[in-house]
Amino acid sequence: MDIDIEDILADLDRDATAVEYSDQSHVLPSDGNTTLMNSSFDATRHGHKDVIEITPERDYQSLIRLWRNERCAPELLPYPFLLMSRMLRRVQEQMEHIENLSMGFLQESSEAPSDGHSNNKLQLLCMEAELERVKFVIRSYLRCRLSKVDKYMLYLRQLQGDNNSAIPLNELLSSHELEYHERHSAILLKLLNESILKHMPPELQAINDTEGSVSMVDEPDWDNFVFIYVRGSPNDPFLDNNEEGKPCYTVSISDLNEDVELTIGGIYVMPYSVIRDLLRQEKVELI
């Protein structure tokens, strides 16, 4: 007779990890010199001790995920306001932290030049490298968004005019991106108007004419094929089980009248319009 005690063991495990975790979070911030590669944000960790959900590491992972999604998706994804403000503040604080630490080095080396401080320099190096990595990701992410703002300028303006659209423009774009969008389109309009459009008959002067033989508003290509990785989230009501007992999502491609099972952990090539909702709910990610 086998007694299944997995759940009891799991209970015990959970207790153990909880203790370990609280230990870590108490020790690390107090000791600034034991900074490791992955935990270089520890200087700010004590600010979030009460909320376990938000950790610098997790924020970094979700930033990477957002970056990848933005690079692969044909449309402009909503701007993560809270995440970006946290990341930018951490970058600022970490920069100041490094500054302070290197001031300490300056004093140390002037007082005792023969001291074995080469070991400490490695940590400073790691922190700087880590900071550069984070900054690169943020820069690349914002640049990618700006290129999409350029591309879909007229489409975004249409969204702005349209009051019953799904997402208002100020949730889609950050305030800086909004300003960029406004001013850039104003400059472009001025150029087009003064060079060509003013010589046209009045009914041909609109640059966002959708009635003509070719629509002038470039919409995102909703049926663009993208590679997706199905992450899934546990205890999801939308999950089904397929014949082999593996959990999967069922989506239907409306053009072909075909249902597709997306097994968790699988990689698929799908039209973007099919998986758009799953992407919004972070159940799949683009690769």
Added chain:
Amino acid sequence: MGYYDVDDILADSADFSCKFQYDLPGLGYLEGNPGRSIDKNARLDLPLWLARILAIVGGADGEDDTDEVPPFVELLPADIFSPKVVNAIKADAIAIDLHSISSHFQALALKWIALFGDDKLAALCSKMVLLRALEINAHAGSVNVYPAADSSSPFLLTLDEAEKKLYKKSHDAYRDHKRWMVEN
């Protein structure tokens, strides 16, 4: 197929032969002799951007728009989709010289299919694109890290514009990947 897509604009200016269904005064400049009128049943080569809209809009005078009025022009079967070309594609999609038939063959085929709802041509074209894409992939995959001078094979001269783009993109991706692998 955006508004500012240069290849789309070039593809749209390809000529198609049309037959006029009305006597139209004053439009003689389409035939090259301005001041005259165009006679009914005149055959003319019109660019696609003009032919497409004229083949849809009817010549009704605004009074009897209940009847089926034939549009201004009738698009005649195009040379680039003639049975000869279709049979050549059926026979061997890889050996056919698309570039000499039309440099924007795929884009034009898409527009043609959208205009007439031609299922047979659609099936044929999608099969052709698939077969040729496999061949393009084979050519793009064989890369030297440092570009050789004589890299053009006869097949690459038969690609149309869309396929050239595809080839260039995949070739660059293969080459960058290989370069990265070699140098690191």
